[in-house]
Amino acid sequence: MSKRYRPLIPFLILTGILIFxxxxxxxxxxxxxxxxxxxxxxxxxxxxxxxxxxxxGRDVLSRVIMxxxxxxxxxxxLLLTISVFGSLIGAICGYKGGKxxxxxxxxxxxxxAFPQMIFAVAAAGVLGGGLFNAAAALAVIGxxxxxxxxxxxxxxxxxxxxxxxxxxAGTGSIEMLYRHVLPNIAGPxxxxxxxxxxxxxxxxAGLSFLGLGAMPPTAEWGAMMNNGRSMIQTxxxxxxxxxxxxxxxxxxxxxxxxxxxxVMDPKNQRRExx
Amino acid sequence: xxxxxxxxxxxxxxxNVVRNINFDLERGKILAIVGESGSGKxxxxxxISGLLGRAGKISAGQVIFDGRDxxxxxxxxxxxxxxxxxxMIFQNATASFCPIRKIGEQIYESVRExxxxxxxxxxxxxxVFMKNIDLDESILQEYPFRLSGGMGQRAGILAAMMLExxxxxxxxxxxxxxxxxxxxxxxxxxxxxxxxxISILIVTHHPGVARYISDYVLIMKDGNPVEFGTKDQIxxxxxEEYTRELTEAVSGNWKC
Numbered sequence: 001m002s003k004r005y006r007p008l009i010p011f012l013i014l015t016g017i018l019i020f021x022x023x024x025x026x027x028x029x030x031x032x033x034x035x036x037x038x039x040x041x042x043x044x045x046x047x048x049x050x051x052x053x054x055x056x057g058r059d060v061l062s063r064v065i066m067x068x069x070x071x072x073x074x075x076x077x078l079l080l081t082i083s084v085f086g087s088l089i090g091a092i093c094g095y096k097g098g099k100x101x102x103x104x105x106x107x108x109x110x111x112x113a114f115p116q117m118i119f120a121v122a123a124a125g126v127l128g129g130g131l132f133n134a135a136a137a138l139a140v141i142g143x144x145x146x147x148x149x150x151x152x153x154x155x156x157x158x159x160x161x162x163x164x165x166x167x168x169a170g171t172g173s174i175e176m177l178y179r180h181v182l183p184n185i186a187g188p189x190x191x192x193x194x195x196x197x198x199x200x201x202x203x204x205a206g207l208s209f210l211g212l213g214a215m216p217p218t219a220e221w222g223a224m225m226n227n228g229r230s231m232i233q234t235x236x237x238x239x240x241x242x243x244x245x246x247x248x249x250x251x252x253x254x255x256x257x258x259x260x261x262x263v264m265d266p267k268n269q270r271r272e273x274x
Numbered sequence: 275x276x277x278x279x280x281x282x283x284x285x286x287x288x289x290n291v292v293r294n295i296n297f298d299l300e301r302g303k304i305l306a307i308v309g310e311s312g313s314g315k316x317x318x319x320x321x322i323s324g325l326l327g328r329a330g331k332i333s334a335g336q337v338i339f340d341g342r343d344x345x346x347x348x349x350x351x352x353x354x355x356x357x358x359x360x361x362m363i364f365q366n367a368t369a370s371f372c373p374i375r376k377i378g379e380q381i382y383e384s385v386r387e388x389x390x391x392x393x394x395x396x397x398x399x400x401x402v403f404m405k406n407i408d409l410d411e412s413i414l415q416e417y418p419f420r421l422s423g424g425m426g427q428r429a430g431i432l433a434a435m436m437l438e439x440x441x442x443x444x445x446x447x448x449x450x451x452x453x454x455x456x457x458x459x460x461x462x463x464x465x466x467x468x469x470x471x472i473s474i475l476i477v478t479h480h481p482g483v484a485r486y487i488s489d490y491v492l493i494m495k496d497g498n499p500v501e502f503g504t505k506d507q508i509x510x511x512x513x514e515e516y517t518r519e520l521t522e523a524v525s526g527n528w529k530c
Contacts, residue, residue: 097328164325165370169384169433170357173349179383180372187374264374
Protein backbone atom coordinates (compact mmCIF):
# COMPACT_ATOMS: atom_id res chain seq x y z
CA MET A 1 0.00 0.00 0.00
CA SER A 2 1.22 3.48 -0.88
CA LYS A 3 2.64 5.50 2.03
CA ARG A 4 -0.14 7.99 1.48
CA TYR A 5 -2.75 5.51 2.65
CA ARG A 6 -0.85 3.95 5.55
CA PRO A 7 -2.54 5.99 8.29
CA LEU A 8 -5.81 4.43 7.16
CA ILE A 9 -4.70 0.87 7.90
CA PRO A 10 -5.79 0.58 11.59
CA PHE A 11 -9.19 2.07 10.81
CA LEU A 12 -9.63 -0.09 7.74
CA ILE A 13 -8.81 -3.14 9.88
CA LEU A 14 -11.42 -2.13 12.49
CA THR A 15 -13.98 -1.45 9.76
CA GLY A 16 -13.05 -4.74 8.12
CA ILE A 17 -13.69 -6.57 11.40
CA LEU A 18 -17.13 -4.96 11.69
CA ILE A 19 -18.00 -5.84 8.11
CA PHE A 20 -16.61 -9.37 8.52
CA UNK A 21 -18.80 -9.87 11.60
CA UNK A 22 -21.82 -8.51 9.71
CA UNK A 23 -21.29 -10.66 6.63
CA UNK A 24 -20.54 -13.89 8.49
CA UNK A 25 -22.90 -13.24 11.41
CA UNK A 26 -24.89 -16.48 11.01
CA UNK A 27 -21.66 -18.48 11.42
CA UNK A 28 -20.30 -16.44 14.33
CA UNK A 29 -23.26 -16.46 16.71
CA UNK A 30 -22.74 -18.86 19.66
CA UNK A 31 -26.48 -19.61 19.75
CA UNK A 32 -29.48 -19.24 17.48
CA UNK A 33 -30.37 -15.55 17.93
CA UNK A 34 -34.07 -16.31 17.50
CA UNK A 35 -34.27 -19.36 19.78
CA UNK A 36 -36.45 -18.61 22.79
CA UNK A 37 -35.85 -20.12 26.24
CA UNK A 38 -38.37 -18.59 28.61
CA UNK A 39 -36.91 -20.43 31.60
CA UNK A 40 -33.59 -18.67 31.07
CA UNK A 41 -35.13 -15.22 30.40
CA UNK A 42 -33.36 -12.09 31.61
CA UNK A 43 -30.28 -13.97 32.81
CA UNK A 44 -27.46 -11.60 33.70
CA UNK A 45 -24.21 -11.95 31.74
CA UNK A 46 -22.54 -15.24 32.66
CA UNK A 47 -20.10 -17.75 31.25
CA UNK A 48 -22.80 -19.39 29.10
CA UNK A 49 -24.44 -16.20 27.83
CA UNK A 50 -21.63 -13.64 27.77
CA UNK A 51 -24.01 -10.69 27.40
CA UNK A 52 -26.96 -12.29 29.21
CA UNK A 53 -30.40 -13.05 27.76
CA UNK A 54 -33.45 -10.95 26.93
CA UNK A 55 -37.05 -11.30 28.11
CA UNK A 56 -37.61 -14.31 25.81
CA GLY A 57 -34.41 -15.99 26.92
CA ARG A 58 -32.65 -15.24 23.61
CA ASP A 59 -28.86 -14.89 23.80
CA VAL A 60 -28.09 -11.14 23.64
CA LEU A 61 -24.57 -11.65 22.21
CA SER A 62 -25.95 -13.75 19.36
CA ARG A 63 -28.59 -11.12 18.68
CA VAL A 64 -26.01 -8.30 18.76
CA ILE A 65 -23.85 -10.22 16.27
CA MET A 66 -26.86 -11.00 14.06
CA UNK A 67 -28.06 -7.41 14.47
CA UNK A 68 -24.80 -6.13 12.99
CA UNK A 69 -25.77 -7.75 9.71
CA UNK A 70 -29.19 -6.12 9.62
CA UNK A 71 -28.02 -2.73 10.85
CA UNK A 72 -24.81 -2.42 8.85
CA UNK A 73 -26.21 -3.81 5.60
CA UNK A 74 -29.27 -1.55 5.78
CA UNK A 75 -27.18 1.49 6.74
CA UNK A 76 -24.49 0.96 4.10
CA UNK A 77 -27.03 0.27 1.35
CA LEU A 78 -28.98 3.35 2.35
CA LEU A 79 -25.82 5.44 2.42
CA LEU A 80 -24.70 4.14 -0.97
CA THR A 81 -28.10 4.95 -2.45
CA ILE A 82 -28.37 8.49 -1.14
CA SER A 83 -24.73 9.44 -1.69
CA VAL A 84 -24.57 8.14 -5.28
CA PHE A 85 -28.02 9.38 -6.25
CA GLY A 86 -27.66 12.72 -4.48
CA SER A 87 -24.13 13.35 -5.78
CA LEU A 88 -25.18 12.50 -9.31
CA ILE A 89 -28.11 14.92 -9.16
CA GLY A 90 -25.86 17.63 -7.70
CA ALA A 91 -23.11 17.04 -10.25
CA ILE A 92 -25.61 17.29 -13.12
CA CYS A 93 -27.05 20.50 -11.66
CA GLY A 94 -23.60 22.03 -11.20
CA TYR A 95 -22.27 20.95 -14.58
CA LYS A 96 -25.33 21.68 -16.72
CA GLY A 97 -26.89 24.60 -14.87
CA GLY A 98 -30.02 26.20 -16.35
CA LYS A 99 -33.59 25.03 -15.81
CA UNK A 100 -32.69 21.50 -14.73
CA UNK A 101 -30.51 22.97 -11.98
CA UNK A 102 -33.26 25.32 -10.80
CA UNK A 103 -35.91 22.55 -10.79
CA UNK A 104 -33.82 19.95 -8.96
CA UNK A 105 -32.47 22.41 -6.41
CA UNK A 106 -35.97 23.67 -5.58
CA UNK A 107 -37.00 20.03 -5.11
CA UNK A 108 -34.10 19.55 -2.73
CA UNK A 109 -35.09 22.75 -0.89
CA UNK A 110 -38.55 21.28 -0.30
CA UNK A 111 -37.05 18.22 1.36
CA UNK A 112 -34.46 20.22 3.27
CA ALA A 113 -37.20 22.44 4.68
CA PHE A 114 -38.55 19.54 6.77
CA PRO A 115 -36.90 18.55 10.05
CA GLN A 116 -35.20 15.35 8.93
CA MET A 117 -36.17 12.92 11.67
CA ILE A 118 -39.75 14.17 11.95
CA PHE A 119 -40.21 13.74 8.20
CA ALA A 120 -38.72 10.24 8.42
CA VAL A 121 -41.03 9.30 11.28
CA ALA A 122 -44.04 10.63 9.38
CA ALA A 123 -43.02 8.94 6.13
CA ALA A 124 -42.24 5.62 7.85
CA GLY A 125 -45.58 5.90 9.66
CA VAL A 126 -47.45 6.42 6.38
CA LEU A 127 -45.53 3.70 4.56
CA GLY A 128 -45.96 1.29 7.46
CA GLY A 129 -43.34 -0.35 9.66
CA GLY A 130 -40.43 -2.40 8.45
CA LEU A 131 -36.75 -1.87 7.82
CA PHE A 132 -37.19 -1.30 4.08
CA ASN A 133 -39.80 1.41 4.60
CA ALA A 134 -37.70 3.07 7.29
CA ALA A 135 -34.70 3.10 4.92
CA ALA A 136 -36.90 4.45 2.10
CA ALA A 137 -38.12 7.26 4.37
CA LEU A 138 -34.52 8.16 5.27
CA ALA A 139 -33.48 7.96 1.60
CA VAL A 140 -36.17 10.45 0.60
CA ILE A 141 -34.81 13.04 3.00
CA GLY A 142 -31.13 12.05 2.74
CA UNK A 143 -30.30 12.75 -0.93
CA UNK A 144 -30.63 16.58 -0.96
CA UNK A 145 -27.65 16.96 1.37
CA UNK A 146 -25.38 15.13 -1.10
CA UNK A 147 -26.93 16.94 -4.06
CA UNK A 148 -26.20 20.29 -2.42
CA UNK A 149 -22.64 19.33 -1.48
CA UNK A 150 -21.70 17.93 -4.87
CA UNK A 151 -23.38 20.80 -6.76
CA UNK A 152 -21.41 23.34 -4.74
CA UNK A 153 -18.20 21.41 -5.25
CA UNK A 154 -18.77 21.07 -9.00
CA UNK A 155 -19.48 24.79 -9.28
CA UNK A 156 -16.27 25.55 -7.40
CA UNK A 157 -14.21 23.13 -9.47
CA UNK A 158 -15.70 24.47 -12.73
CA UNK A 159 -14.46 27.95 -11.94
CA UNK A 160 -10.93 26.86 -11.04
CA UNK A 161 -8.06 27.96 -13.31
CA UNK A 162 -7.02 24.34 -13.81
CA UNK A 163 -10.30 23.66 -15.60
CA UNK A 164 -9.50 26.44 -18.09
CA UNK A 165 -5.97 25.10 -18.35
CA UNK A 166 -7.29 21.59 -19.02
CA UNK A 167 -9.60 22.96 -21.69
CA UNK A 168 -6.72 24.88 -23.24
CA ALA A 169 -4.67 21.68 -23.24
CA GLY A 170 -7.37 20.10 -25.42
CA THR A 171 -8.91 17.88 -22.75
CA GLY A 172 -12.37 16.64 -23.76
CA SER A 173 -15.51 17.12 -21.63
CA ILE A 174 -15.67 13.51 -20.43
CA GLU A 175 -11.97 13.45 -19.59
CA MET A 176 -12.38 16.76 -17.72
CA LEU A 177 -15.21 15.20 -15.77
CA TYR A 178 -13.33 12.10 -14.63
CA ARG A 179 -9.83 13.57 -14.40
CA HIS A 180 -10.58 16.90 -12.79
CA VAL A 181 -14.17 17.25 -11.60
CA LEU A 182 -14.83 13.84 -10.03
CA PRO A 183 -11.45 13.41 -8.27
CA ASN A 184 -11.77 16.90 -6.82
CA ILE A 185 -15.29 16.38 -5.51
CA ALA A 186 -14.84 12.72 -4.54
CA GLY A 187 -12.77 13.49 -1.44
CA PRO A 188 -15.30 15.73 0.32
CA UNK A 189 -18.24 13.51 -0.73
CA UNK A 190 -16.45 10.39 0.50
CA UNK A 191 -15.55 12.04 3.79
CA UNK A 192 -19.15 13.23 4.23
CA UNK A 193 -20.39 9.73 3.49
CA UNK A 194 -17.93 8.12 5.92
CA UNK A 195 -18.94 10.57 8.64
CA UNK A 196 -22.61 10.00 7.79
CA UNK A 197 -22.50 6.25 8.36
CA UNK A 198 -22.72 6.84 12.08
CA UNK A 199 -25.67 9.21 11.72
CA UNK A 200 -27.52 6.80 9.45
CA UNK A 201 -26.94 3.86 11.79
CA UNK A 202 -28.37 5.97 14.61
CA UNK A 203 -31.31 7.21 12.52
CA UNK A 204 -32.24 3.69 11.42
CA ALA A 205 -31.82 2.47 14.97
CA GLY A 206 -33.90 5.45 16.11
CA LEU A 207 -36.76 4.54 13.80
CA SER A 208 -36.56 0.92 14.95
CA PHE A 209 -36.46 2.15 18.54
CA LEU A 210 -39.71 4.03 17.85
CA GLY A 211 -41.24 0.86 16.40
CA LEU A 212 -41.10 2.15 12.81
CA GLY A 213 -38.09 0.14 11.65
CA ALA A 214 -37.20 -3.52 11.91
CA MET A 215 -40.12 -5.62 13.11
CA PRO A 216 -39.88 -8.30 15.84
CA PRO A 217 -38.27 -10.76 16.00
CA THR A 218 -35.64 -9.34 13.61
CA ALA A 219 -32.35 -8.81 15.41
CA GLU A 220 -31.60 -5.13 14.82
CA TRP A 221 -29.77 -2.89 17.28
CA GLY A 222 -32.38 -0.11 17.46
CA ALA A 223 -35.22 -2.59 17.81
CA MET A 224 -33.24 -4.48 20.48
CA MET A 225 -32.81 -1.25 22.44
CA ASN A 226 -36.52 -0.59 22.09
CA ASN A 227 -37.25 -4.04 23.53
CA GLY A 228 -34.88 -3.46 26.42
CA ARG A 229 -36.15 0.05 27.18
CA SER A 230 -38.62 -1.03 29.88
CA MET A 231 -35.96 -3.16 31.60
CA ILE A 232 -33.21 -0.57 31.83
CA GLN A 233 -33.20 -0.81 35.63
CA THR A 234 -33.84 -4.52 36.06
CA UNK A 235 -31.87 -5.94 33.09
CA UNK A 236 -29.66 -3.13 31.74
CA UNK A 237 -27.55 -5.54 29.61
CA UNK A 238 -30.50 -5.93 27.21
CA UNK A 239 -30.35 -2.25 26.20
CA UNK A 240 -26.66 -1.55 26.90
CA UNK A 241 -25.29 -4.32 24.65
CA UNK A 242 -26.84 -3.09 21.37
CA UNK A 243 -26.21 0.48 22.56
CA UNK A 244 -22.51 -0.28 22.98
CA UNK A 245 -22.48 -1.96 19.55
CA UNK A 246 -23.95 1.20 17.99
CA UNK A 247 -21.46 3.37 19.88
CA UNK A 248 -18.42 1.33 18.76
CA UNK A 249 -19.60 1.10 15.14
CA UNK A 250 -20.38 4.81 14.90
CA UNK A 251 -17.02 5.69 16.49
CA UNK A 252 -15.08 3.42 14.10
CA UNK A 253 -16.78 4.85 11.00
CA UNK A 254 -16.36 8.43 12.22
CA UNK A 255 -12.64 7.87 12.84
CA UNK A 256 -12.35 6.27 9.41
CA UNK A 257 -14.07 9.32 7.90
CA UNK A 258 -11.63 11.65 9.65
CA UNK A 259 -8.63 9.67 8.43
CA UNK A 260 -9.96 9.54 4.85
CA UNK A 261 -10.27 13.32 4.97
CA UNK A 262 -6.65 13.56 6.14
CA VAL A 263 -5.18 11.29 3.47
CA MET A 264 -7.24 12.86 0.67
CA ASP A 265 -5.57 16.20 1.34
CA PRO A 266 -2.35 16.25 -0.72
CA LYS A 267 -0.86 18.81 1.65
CA ASN A 268 -0.56 16.04 4.23
CA GLN A 269 1.44 13.83 1.89
CA ARG A 270 5.10 13.11 1.52
CA ARG A 271 6.92 13.08 -1.80
CA GLU A 272 6.57 10.03 -3.99
CA UNK A 273 7.68 9.24 -7.53
CA UNK A 274 4.85 9.87 -10.01
CA UNK B 275 -0.03 35.85 -40.55
CA UNK B 276 -0.68 33.41 -37.72
CA UNK B 277 -3.48 35.39 -36.06
CA UNK B 278 -5.79 38.13 -37.29
CA UNK B 279 -8.43 39.65 -35.08
CA UNK B 280 -11.03 41.66 -37.00
CA UNK B 281 -13.63 43.91 -35.41
CA UNK B 282 -13.88 41.68 -32.37
CA UNK B 283 -16.64 42.45 -29.85
CA UNK B 284 -17.44 40.48 -26.71
CA UNK B 285 -20.59 40.60 -24.60
CA UNK B 286 -21.14 39.31 -21.06
CA UNK B 287 -24.89 38.88 -20.81
CA UNK B 288 -26.31 42.05 -22.28
CA UNK B 289 -23.23 44.14 -21.53
CA ASN B 290 -20.78 44.81 -24.29
CA VAL B 291 -17.34 44.68 -22.65
CA VAL B 292 -14.97 44.74 -25.61
CA ARG B 293 -15.44 46.25 -29.09
CA ASN B 294 -13.67 47.09 -32.37
CA ILE B 295 -10.53 45.09 -31.64
CA ASN B 296 -8.30 44.73 -34.68
CA PHE B 297 -4.76 43.46 -34.91
CA ASP B 298 -2.55 41.04 -36.83
CA LEU B 299 0.19 38.87 -35.42
CA GLU B 300 2.90 37.55 -37.71
CA ARG B 301 4.63 34.23 -37.25
CA GLY B 302 7.50 34.40 -34.78
CA LYS B 303 6.48 37.82 -33.46
CA ILE B 304 5.31 38.93 -30.04
CA LEU B 305 2.32 41.20 -29.53
CA ALA B 306 1.52 42.68 -26.13
CA ILE B 307 -1.92 43.92 -25.16
CA VAL B 308 -1.46 46.57 -22.48
CA GLY B 309 -4.05 48.31 -20.39
CA GLU B 310 -5.26 48.97 -16.89
CA SER B 311 -7.24 46.43 -14.89
CA GLY B 312 -10.72 46.19 -16.40
CA SER B 313 -9.65 47.43 -19.83
CA GLY B 314 -10.78 44.17 -21.46
CA LYS B 315 -7.35 42.83 -22.42
CA UNK B 316 -7.86 39.45 -20.74
CA UNK B 317 -11.34 39.23 -22.32
CA UNK B 318 -9.72 39.50 -25.75
CA UNK B 319 -7.40 36.64 -24.80
CA UNK B 320 -10.32 34.57 -23.53
CA UNK B 321 -12.24 35.20 -26.75
CA ILE B 322 -9.28 33.92 -28.77
CA SER B 323 -8.73 30.93 -26.52
CA GLY B 324 -12.44 29.97 -26.27
CA LEU B 325 -12.54 30.48 -22.51
CA LEU B 326 -15.30 33.06 -22.27
CA GLY B 327 -17.47 30.66 -20.29
CA ARG B 328 -21.25 30.43 -20.12
CA ALA B 329 -21.96 34.11 -19.73
CA GLY B 330 -19.59 35.49 -22.35
CA LYS B 331 -19.93 35.39 -26.12
CA ILE B 332 -18.29 36.86 -29.19
CA SER B 333 -21.01 39.19 -30.50
CA ALA B 334 -19.17 40.40 -33.58
CA GLY B 335 -15.98 40.00 -35.55
CA GLN B 336 -13.60 37.25 -36.51
CA VAL B 337 -10.58 35.54 -35.01
CA ILE B 338 -8.61 34.04 -37.86
CA PHE B 339 -5.97 31.60 -36.71
CA ASP B 340 -3.75 29.99 -39.33
CA GLY B 341 -6.26 30.88 -42.06
CA ARG B 342 -9.43 29.69 -40.26
CA ASP B 343 -12.03 31.68 -38.41
CA UNK B 344 -11.96 29.94 -35.03
CA UNK B 345 -15.10 31.69 -33.78
CA UNK B 346 -17.04 29.38 -36.13
CA UNK B 347 -15.53 26.03 -35.20
CA UNK B 348 -17.30 23.39 -33.09
CA UNK B 349 -16.16 22.08 -29.70
CA UNK B 350 -14.28 19.11 -31.13
CA UNK B 351 -12.31 21.23 -33.57
CA UNK B 352 -11.57 23.68 -30.77
CA UNK B 353 -10.36 20.81 -28.60
CA UNK B 354 -8.01 19.63 -31.36
CA UNK B 355 -6.30 23.01 -31.83
CA UNK B 356 -6.17 23.75 -28.09
CA UNK B 357 -2.87 22.61 -26.68
CA UNK B 358 -1.46 21.43 -29.98
CA UNK B 359 -1.69 24.66 -32.01
CA UNK B 360 -2.67 27.26 -29.42
CA UNK B 361 -1.39 26.99 -25.86
CA MET B 362 -1.77 29.26 -22.90
CA ILE B 363 0.18 30.36 -19.84
CA PHE B 364 -1.97 31.61 -17.01
CA GLN B 365 -1.52 34.43 -14.54
CA ASN B 366 -1.23 31.99 -11.66
CA ALA B 367 0.37 28.98 -13.30
CA THR B 368 0.42 27.02 -10.04
CA ALA B 369 -3.38 27.27 -9.87
CA SER B 370 -3.60 26.12 -13.47
CA PHE B 371 -2.58 22.65 -12.32
CA CYS B 372 -5.09 20.36 -10.63
CA PRO B 373 -4.13 20.52 -6.93
CA ILE B 374 -4.54 16.84 -6.12
CA ARG B 375 -2.41 15.40 -8.90
CA LYS B 376 1.27 15.59 -9.69
CA ILE B 377 2.58 18.03 -12.28
CA GLY B 378 4.19 15.37 -14.46
CA GLU B 379 1.04 13.28 -14.53
CA GLN B 380 -1.01 16.28 -15.67
CA ILE B 381 1.40 17.41 -18.38
CA TYR B 382 1.69 13.84 -19.64
CA GLU B 383 -2.10 13.56 -19.94
CA SER B 384 -2.23 16.83 -21.90
CA VAL B 385 0.36 15.47 -24.31
CA ARG B 386 -1.53 12.20 -24.64
CA GLU B 387 -4.66 14.09 -25.67
CA UNK B 388 -2.92 14.90 -28.94
CA UNK B 389 0.00 12.54 -29.41
CA UNK B 390 0.50 8.87 -28.71
CA UNK B 391 3.66 9.01 -26.62
CA UNK B 392 4.89 6.58 -24.00
CA UNK B 393 5.71 7.87 -20.56
CA UNK B 394 9.44 7.33 -21.10
CA UNK B 395 9.33 9.27 -24.39
CA UNK B 396 7.46 12.04 -22.62
CA UNK B 397 9.98 12.19 -19.78
CA UNK B 398 12.92 12.31 -22.20
CA UNK B 399 11.32 15.14 -24.15
CA UNK B 400 10.29 16.97 -20.98
CA UNK B 401 13.88 16.81 -19.70
CA VAL B 402 15.12 18.63 -22.81
CA PHE B 403 12.52 21.38 -22.39
CA MET B 404 13.16 21.62 -18.68
CA LYS B 405 16.87 22.07 -19.23
CA ASN B 406 16.09 24.89 -21.66
CA ILE B 407 13.90 26.73 -19.20
CA ASP B 408 16.11 26.06 -16.21
CA LEU B 409 13.64 23.83 -14.44
CA ASP B 410 14.66 20.90 -12.28
CA GLU B 411 13.22 17.62 -13.50
CA SER B 412 12.10 16.70 -9.99
CA ILE B 413 9.12 19.06 -10.37
CA LEU B 414 7.41 16.38 -12.48
CA GLN B 415 7.00 14.48 -9.24
CA GLU B 416 5.68 17.40 -7.25
CA TYR B 417 2.21 18.57 -6.37
CA PRO B 418 1.47 22.10 -7.60
CA PHE B 419 1.31 23.61 -4.11
CA ARG B 420 4.97 22.74 -3.53
CA LEU B 421 6.17 25.07 -6.30
CA SER B 422 7.31 28.64 -5.82
CA GLY B 423 5.84 31.38 -8.06
CA GLY B 424 8.73 31.28 -10.51
CA MET B 425 8.89 27.49 -10.62
CA GLY B 426 5.12 27.37 -11.11
CA GLN B 427 5.32 29.79 -14.02
CA ARG B 428 8.12 27.78 -15.60
CA ALA B 429 6.08 24.61 -15.10
CA GLY B 430 3.22 26.43 -16.86
CA ILE B 431 5.56 27.25 -19.74
CA LEU B 432 6.66 23.62 -19.87
CA ALA B 433 3.03 22.44 -19.97
CA ALA B 434 2.21 24.92 -22.72
CA MET B 435 5.29 24.14 -24.82
CA MET B 436 5.39 20.34 -24.69
CA LEU B 437 3.33 20.11 -27.88
CA GLU B 438 5.24 22.90 -29.63
CA UNK B 439 2.22 25.09 -30.45
CA UNK B 440 2.24 27.76 -33.14
CA UNK B 441 0.71 30.40 -30.91
CA UNK B 442 1.30 30.96 -27.21
CA UNK B 443 -1.20 33.06 -25.28
CA UNK B 444 0.12 34.48 -22.02
CA UNK B 445 -2.36 36.03 -19.62
CA UNK B 446 -0.41 38.34 -17.31
CA UNK B 447 2.27 35.67 -16.79
CA UNK B 448 4.41 37.97 -14.66
CA UNK B 449 1.92 39.90 -12.55
CA UNK B 450 1.92 37.46 -9.62
CA UNK B 451 5.71 37.35 -9.43
CA UNK B 452 8.43 39.40 -7.76
CA UNK B 453 10.53 41.65 -10.01
CA UNK B 454 13.52 39.33 -10.36
CA UNK B 455 11.33 36.35 -11.18
CA UNK B 456 9.36 38.51 -13.64
CA UNK B 457 12.55 39.26 -15.54
CA UNK B 458 13.42 35.55 -15.54
CA UNK B 459 10.06 34.51 -16.93
CA UNK B 460 10.09 37.21 -19.62
CA UNK B 461 13.58 36.16 -20.69
CA UNK B 462 12.37 32.55 -20.91
CA UNK B 463 9.56 33.63 -23.23
CA UNK B 464 12.02 35.51 -25.43
CA UNK B 465 14.35 32.50 -25.58
CA UNK B 466 11.36 30.36 -26.46
CA UNK B 467 10.53 32.60 -29.37
CA UNK B 468 14.13 32.44 -30.58
CA UNK B 469 14.36 28.68 -30.27
CA UNK B 470 10.98 27.65 -31.60
CA UNK B 471 9.93 30.61 -33.72
CA ILE B 472 6.65 30.65 -31.85
CA SER B 473 4.22 33.60 -31.95
CA ILE B 474 3.29 35.00 -28.57
CA LEU B 475 0.30 37.12 -27.59
CA ILE B 476 0.93 38.46 -24.12
CA VAL B 477 -1.51 40.40 -21.96
CA THR B 478 0.00 42.62 -19.32
CA HIS B 479 -0.84 45.70 -17.33
CA HIS B 480 2.86 46.44 -17.03
CA PRO B 481 4.11 48.63 -19.92
CA GLY B 482 7.68 47.75 -18.96
CA VAL B 483 7.11 44.07 -19.66
CA ALA B 484 5.50 44.95 -22.98
CA ARG B 485 8.41 47.18 -23.95
CA TYR B 486 10.94 44.53 -23.02
CA ILE B 487 9.33 41.59 -24.74
CA SER B 488 7.11 42.66 -27.63
CA ASP B 489 7.40 43.56 -31.29
CA TYR B 490 3.94 45.08 -31.47
CA VAL B 491 1.73 46.65 -28.81
CA LEU B 492 -2.01 47.18 -28.57
CA ILE B 493 -3.12 49.66 -25.93
CA MET B 494 -6.64 49.16 -24.55
CA LYS B 495 -8.92 51.22 -22.33
CA ASP B 496 -12.48 50.52 -21.18
CA GLY B 497 -12.93 47.75 -23.74
CA ASN B 498 -11.78 49.92 -26.66
CA PRO B 499 -8.52 49.85 -28.60
CA VAL B 500 -6.59 53.07 -28.03
CA GLU B 501 -3.55 52.55 -30.20
CA PHE B 502 -1.82 49.77 -32.12
CA GLY B 503 1.67 49.86 -33.51
CA THR B 504 5.22 48.67 -33.26
CA LYS B 505 6.91 48.78 -29.88
CA ASP B 506 9.05 51.76 -30.83
CA GLN B 507 6.09 53.64 -32.27
CA ILE B 508 4.00 53.11 -29.13
CA UNK B 509 6.71 53.84 -26.57
CA UNK B 510 8.75 56.48 -28.38
CA UNK B 511 6.19 58.45 -30.33
CA UNK B 512 2.69 57.70 -29.06
CA UNK B 513 -0.18 59.38 -30.90
CA GLU B 514 -2.68 59.22 -28.05
CA GLU B 515 -2.49 61.03 -24.74
CA TYR B 516 -3.60 57.88 -22.85
CA THR B 517 -0.77 55.88 -24.43
CA ARG B 518 1.69 58.55 -23.32
CA GLU B 519 0.38 58.42 -19.73
CA LEU B 520 0.53 54.64 -19.66
CA THR B 521 3.97 54.29 -21.20
CA GLU B 522 5.42 56.86 -18.83
CA ALA B 523 4.71 54.35 -16.09
CA VAL B 524 7.61 52.23 -17.36
CA SER B 525 9.85 51.27 -14.48
CA GLY B 526 13.59 51.75 -14.80
CA ASN B 527 14.02 47.99 -14.36
CA TRP B 528 12.54 47.36 -17.76
CA LYS B 529 14.21 49.96 -19.96
CA CYS B 530 15.95 48.32 -22.90
